[in-house]
Amino acid sequence: MGIGMRQEAPLHLIPKILSYKFHYQPGMLDEAVWKPTGSGDFSCATAWQICRQKKDSNNINSYIWHKHAAPIIVCWNLWKNRCAAKYGSKQSSITRVKFLITKDIYLLINTAYSYIQWPVTWHEMIKIIELCKQDIRIWQISWEKPTQNILKLNTDGSALNNPGKIGGGGILRDHKGELVYAFSIPFGNGSNNQAETLAASHGIEWCLQHGYKKILLEVDSELLVKWQHLTAKPPWQLQQSIQELINYTR
Template sequence: MPQTTITHLSSVGSDHCPLLMEMETREDDHIKYFKFLNCWTDQPNFLDIVKACWDRNVEGNNMWKFHQKMKRLSNTLSNWSRKEFGDIFAKVREYEENVKTMEEQLIQDNSEINRAMLHELNAKYIRSGLDTIEHIFNTGQFATYVWRSFAEAAGIITDHSSLTHLIIQWWSAKYNNEAHKLLLQATPLFICWNLWKNRCASKYGGKSSNISRVKYAIYKDNYKLMNTNFPQIKWPSSWKDLFQLGENCIHDIKVTLVKWIKPPARWIKINTDGSALSNPGRIGAGGILRDQMEAMLLAFATPLGEGTNNQAEIGAAFFGMTWAIQLGYKNVVLEVDSQLLVDWIMQRAKPPWSISTQLQQLQELIRQTHNFRCKHTFREANFVADSLSKRSHKLTCPHMIVNFDSNVFLTQFFI
């Protein structure tokens, strides 16, 4: 609004004082308030700038300190924004002027060409505000900072032209061992996944973007993956140390002697195995009973109908124990290649309800023995029972073989 001033002049040659009225326009000097822009939070160095401003020492009382820190922060962010984004408000004014000019031109000449030009102009500014795959996962400053943070330890050059090229760089990098290979293949996927989660949380979940949170989530995903695949290794709590350990791992080959061990004197050993064509599906069982002289006492292969692999394992053990009790053997070693079955039989783990009835029946047979042991063995030492269980799928009824010469038995069965 114009400013009006009235000045009382001195009275010269008159008994009245003249009044001088002046009207002039002054510059608009209203307070310009600080405006916080959401796009700042997507920049990787935003939090560092805020922290640097806020951590500087200021003398005075608490209100004065708060006022000075806010003033310094607003000035610093304004200058930083102009360098990072340019004059955003000038760009908005330019856009509005361009659209207004085009609309006026369309009013004067409502031609198809002018309408198409107006639509194209609007589309241009709309497209400039949309997220693209490359921007979210690759070329955006937030994404670039995240990729660089993980690529440095891996020796990957982040000077890339596209997201596809960047991922190929990780996947085609030379690896030293299986742990190193897994890190190189999985890390790009974890980076993309966590960048996407961060973008969705920021856009739709009301959360601000956070570099530290995203980097920690990527590290944690890698940590869980390595801990699951290589549980014998104690993985470090930082990405750089974790990657270096994976890169320098030496593949240690351990050789374990696996063989069938005969039972003690006056004992028999039962080796059983279950087989399932699918889970659930057709199941069968196979097993062999041998004495302390390694002589075969009995062998069997039998179909068990429909069920799960766990039901097949218990069914095989039950079938073998039934024949051992019927033949009068009271000192029994049951050997299977399922550690889970051993834990259920020895009551170290609680079985699922679907096999509880079968397990109770097996326990009834065990109580009829004088001495009983249940052991786990590797599949290589249980190959006879494994072969018999697979043969059961070709049968329609139980197949029993009794021959006290084990060599004759094996020749008859496998030839």
């Protein structure tokens, strides 16, 4: 195998390739994955992104297509109706422009505020926009101590952008709540889910290396819990990390 790879792969990568461990997952068939998507499924959109020739970023386009730029809706409808009147396809009027702007703004804010009922007048729309507020809810939570002779490991991970620079941290405490170990480390680049997984793996691995075997892992990621209990399939990029985490907990 090593002789054959010398003809296909760079010499400095051959030791790394030979040392790579494949984790067999019982009950799961091997399947090809499409790397540009998080799910591994092929999509025409990601294929187009690879094939097309990207141009340099344009500041004007970034202003026009900004997701919070509601004034662009006004400018767009004014320009569109001016062109329609100029080339004779439709007659432009103040009433028509106000209706189209009202409709577009409604469609925009309805994604965040679904309780708004249509139709509404222009003045009603303005009042609704001024009164819109995010629904912020606060829940009180508490940390419960583990039973005697068991340590509880709480981990979390995050990304500056998704994907982007990621990092994770964790706290290990005993049944009295006393601190045993804490960590906060960077993981390079990746997604939020990858950060959550790597933080949990690092914490469990540290515990096993230092002789702590009775560990209760507590995370705030519902996806990570489902992946670990095999009730959901993780993205292809995380399958090896999830399998390693499962092996640690057996």
